[in-house]
Amino acid sequence: MSQPAPAHPLNASPDASTDASTDSDSPTAPATLAPTSPGAPTAADLLDYVRRTAADRELVDSLPLDPEGRTWVRLEGPGGSEAWLIGWPPGTGTGWHDHAESLGAFATARGTLTENALAVRLPASGWKTLELADGLDRSRRLGEGGGRAFGRHHVHEVLNESPDTHAVSVHAYFPPLPLIRRFSRAGAVLRLEQVERPEDWQ
Numbered sequence: 001m002s003q004p005a006p007a008h009p010l011n012a013s014p015d016a017s018t019d020a021s022t023d024s025d026s027p028t029a030p031a032t033l034a035p036t037s038p039g040a041p042t043a044a045d046l047l048d049y050v051r052r053t054a055a056d057r058e059l060v061d062s063l064p065l066d067p068e069g070r071t072w073v074r075l076e077g078p079g080g081s082e083a084w085l086i087g088w089p090p091g092t093g094t095g096w097h098d099h100a101e102s103l104g105a106f107a108t109a110r111g112t113l114t115e116n117a118l119a120v121r122l123p124a125s126g127w128k129t130l131e132l133a134d135g136l137d138r139s140r141r142l143g144e145g146g147g148r149a150f151g152r153h154h155v156h157e158v159l160n161e162s163p164d165t166h167a168v169s170v171h172a173y174f175p176p177l178p179l180i181r182r183f184s185r186a187g188a189v190l191r192l193e194q195v196e197r198p199e200d201w202q
Contacts (some may be wrong), residue, residue: 041079041174043149046105049078050170051147053085054109063087065166075170082176088113088167093159096183096190098122102173104154107147111167114141115148117156122190124153132188155183155190 041049053059053075064071065087077083082102088111106113117138122130142148150156160167182194 039079041077041081041103041172043103043105043151045078046081046103046172046174047107047147047149049081049083050105050107050172051145053083053170054107054145054147054168059085060109060168063168065089065168075172077172077174079174080176081172081174083170083172085109086169086171088160088169090160090162090164090166094157096155096157096185098153098155098181098183099173099177100179100181101152102175102177103149103151104171104173105147105149106142106158106169106171108142108144109168109170110144111160111162111165112141112143113167113169114139114159114161115156116159117150117154118190120155121153122155128192130190132190134188 063073063085067089069089070092071087073085075083075085117140118132118136119138120132120136140148158169177198179198180196181192182196184191184193
């Protein structure tokens with residue numbers, strides 16, 4: 001049985017980007033979060049949008065909530081971006097996934113969400129299993145009003161760890177998601193399990 005291929009930290013090669021993110025402590029987006037075409041929304045634009053939308057009480061309160069599973073409503077994001085209002089019952093989460101070539105941002109409108117992320121850029125293709133190096137894990141908690149932006153190829157999971165409180169959040173991506181890769185994780189080993197395309201979640 002062959003060993004999993006190693007995943008290298010973001011700073012392992014000159015063309016790898018850093019852990020590009022903005023949150024409430026860092027209001028500006030790094031250059032690595034710039035759009036690919038003039039006039040396209042930046043990660044900072046997406047972050048501003050999700051924060052403003054998360055503050056819209058009427059919109060947030062209009063989302064149907066289900067105690068058994070996540071609910072969502074598609075929104076019109078800025079500059080042709082894809083956006084979603086998502087409800088999270090207690091104890092639910094996304095599982096590990098990435099967003100292909102899309103920039104993204106999300107903000108918590110109600111409750112608290114936890115994001116676990118990897119500070120690494122995964123190979124785009126040609127692998128099924130990776131062994132992660134030490135020190136790649138990042139974790140943050142985003143309470144109401146807290147937001148976070150990220151660059152392309154960002155790998156994370158988002159969780160509502162509350163035992164009794166629904167959370168609601170707003171997410172935006174540009175360009176609109178061409179696919180999502182879903183992963184399972186056992187310790188340091190990350191395994192590609194599924195590739196989803198827009199028709200799977202529309």
